Amino acid sequence: MGKTSMSDCPCGSGRDFDDCCGPYLAGRELPPTAAALMRARYTAHTRVELDFIAGTHDPDSREGIDREATERWARRAEWLGLEIRDVEAGGVDDEVGGVEFVAHYRERGERRRHHELARFKRACDGGWLYVDGEVPEPETVRHEAPRVGRNAPCHCGSGRKYKECCGAPA
Secondary structure, three states: OOOOOOOEOOOOOOOEHHHOOHHHHOOOOOOOOHHHHHHHHHHHHHOOOHHHHHHOEOOOOHHHOOHHHHHHHHHHOEEEEEEEEEEEEOOOOOOEEEEEEEEEEEEOOEEEEEEEEEEEEEOOOOOEEEEEEEOOOOOOOOOOOOOOOOOOEOOOOOOOEHHHOOOOOO
8 A cells, every 4th residue: 555656556466557457447358366356346446437347246236336326435535555355266267256355545534444355256258247245244352361350369479469459540
């Protein structure tokens, strides 16, 4: 998500747009993997290429796309970068795949992120289609250290109760 030149592809691959997502958005090539389609769809959002976004969406759920809302979001957001966290299948020899990604953006001056587990399937033309996605459950963080009860001996070794030693209000 660092500084990029004008020709760097917005997807964050480090490649020139014309050698990365450009041919996919122009319809000259098909993305060979689910991850390549995910990168191209992110790039399409940054360039407000709604026809590409709709055209790479699974026809079985394409009517659910709200083009006006998608266009508003794409135009209003300042796209800051794409982070691919995990890829499951979705390779050149696969029929289905999944991509966990985080799209970073700024909207109305506030930094935001869209974290999704996206599902893809191979299209009959050999390309890939976005099927759907879900927002992953937040990870629960557990405190692994043993809890010290107020009446337990203080862990500092003073011999006093915790509540009367290190656990005493300051």
